[in-house]
Amino acid sequence: MVQLPVLILQVNNMLLEVKDLTIEFHDHDRPETVVENVSFSLDKGEILGLVGESGSGKSMTAMAIAGLLPRKKMKKSGEIIFEEKNLLTLPRHDLRELQGDEIAVIFQEPMTALNPTMRIGRQVEEALLLHRDMTAQDRKNRAIKYLKAVELDDAERIYESYPHELSGGQRQRVMIASAMINRPKILIADEPTTALDVTVQAQIIDLLQRTNKKLGVAILFISHDLSLISRITHNVIVMQNGHIVEKGNTDEIFAAPKNDYTKKLIAAIPKVELK
Ligand SMILES: Nc1ncnc2c1ncn2[C@@H]1O[C@H](COP(=O)(O)OP(=O)(O)OP(=O)(O)O)[C@@H](O)[C@H]1O
Ligand SMILES: [Mg+2]
Numbered sequence: 001m002v003q004l005p006v007l008i009l010q011v012n013n014m015l016l017e018v019k020d021l022t023i024e025f026h027d028h029d030r031p032e033t034v035v036e037n038v039s040f041s042l043d044k045g046e047i048l049g050l051v052g053e054s055g056s057g058k059s060m061t062a063m064a065i066a067g068l069l070p071r072k073k074m075k076k077s078g079e080i081i082f083e084e085k086n087l088l089t090l091p092r093h094d095l096r097e098l099q100g101d102e103i104a105v106i107f108q109e110p111m112t113a114l115n116p117t118m119r120i121g122r123q124v125e126e127a128l129l130l131h132r133d134m135t136a137q138d139r140k141n142r143a144i145k146y147l148k149a150v151e152l153d154d155a156e157r158i159y160e161s162y163p164h165e166l167s168g169g170q171r172q173r174v175m176i177a178s179a180m181i182n183r184p185k186i187l188i189a190d191e192p193t194t195a196l197d198v199t200v201q202a203q204i205i206d207l208l209q210r211t212n213k214k215l216g217v218a219i220l221f222i223s224h225d226l227s228l229i230s231r232i233t234h235n236v237i238v239m240q241n242g243h244i245v246e247k248g249n250t251d252e253i254f255a256a257p258k259n260d261y262t263k264k265l266i267a268a269i270p271k272v273e274l275k
Pocket of ligand 1: 025027032034052053054055056057058059060061224
């Protein structure tokens with residue numbers, strides 16, 4: 001009998017690769033390095049957690065990926081590779097093509113991200129207006145569909161509302177709908193539930209998890225909340241003073257942290273909160 005060779009299929013799941021990312025500010029007397037030699041990768045469909053104390057460089061790292069760091073008074077080095085392009089050196093025009101299309105962002109306080117004078121519908125459609133050639137009616141239909149997908153009852157009414165007419169939780173749902181409307185490959189969520197009360201927090205987390213499963217979007221999830229990170233992320237990166245001190249599989253790190261700082265963080269989580 002002929003022996004068939006075993007085929008080992010190597011599927012490349014890597015979506016984004018950050019290599020030696022270093023970010024320096026030059027807006028004071030002397031330069032300040034806020035992120036230094038940070039390297040990690042994000043796979044398709046992965047939920048990657050980013051934890052660490054305030055000021056450790058989490059948001060700066062995320063904003064670099066989203067292309068939202070100012071170009072002036074800042075020096076960035078290293079590479080952020082997405083679809084064979086380096087996002088750090090990509091011309092502004094090409095970066096705009098990706099923003100809100102392939103890579104979307106949601107923040108802690110949706111009120112600051114939403115325009116108070118503009119109806120919700122118009123804001124949810126923004127990314128369609130920028131990136132898709134659609135009729136006004138098709139845009140509206142799609143916006144309503146996504147408002148429903150984030151479980152906003154009465155999506156038609158919300159479409160016509162202004163941000164101040166919604167609750168904090170509803171506004172964050174609106175942000176998720178606008179972030180997801182173009183089916184991005186990456187969603188950056190920077191403390192998306194910190195400003196919400198506990199019950200609403202849990203609902204938004206649940207929604208993000210379901211969005212990840214259903215649409216396969218990879219999520220870079222930034223949070224102070226370690227028990228939350230331990231529950232929802234596949235892998236985790238721990239940052240301290242602009243450096244990565246530990247990274248790997250979430251369950252393994254929570255079961256047996258290697259780094260002293262990670263040990264301290266995990267020891268500080270109230271036991272009842274751990275799964
Ligand atoms: N304009 C600036 N000039 C100099 N340093 C800055 C500037 N903006 C931010 N930083 C510094 O960059 C560092 C990293 O900030 P970053 O916002 O990434 O922290 P973070 O980990 O997201 O913190 P938090 O958990 O509080 O959101 C901080 O030490 C902050 O003080
Ligand atoms: Mg931050």
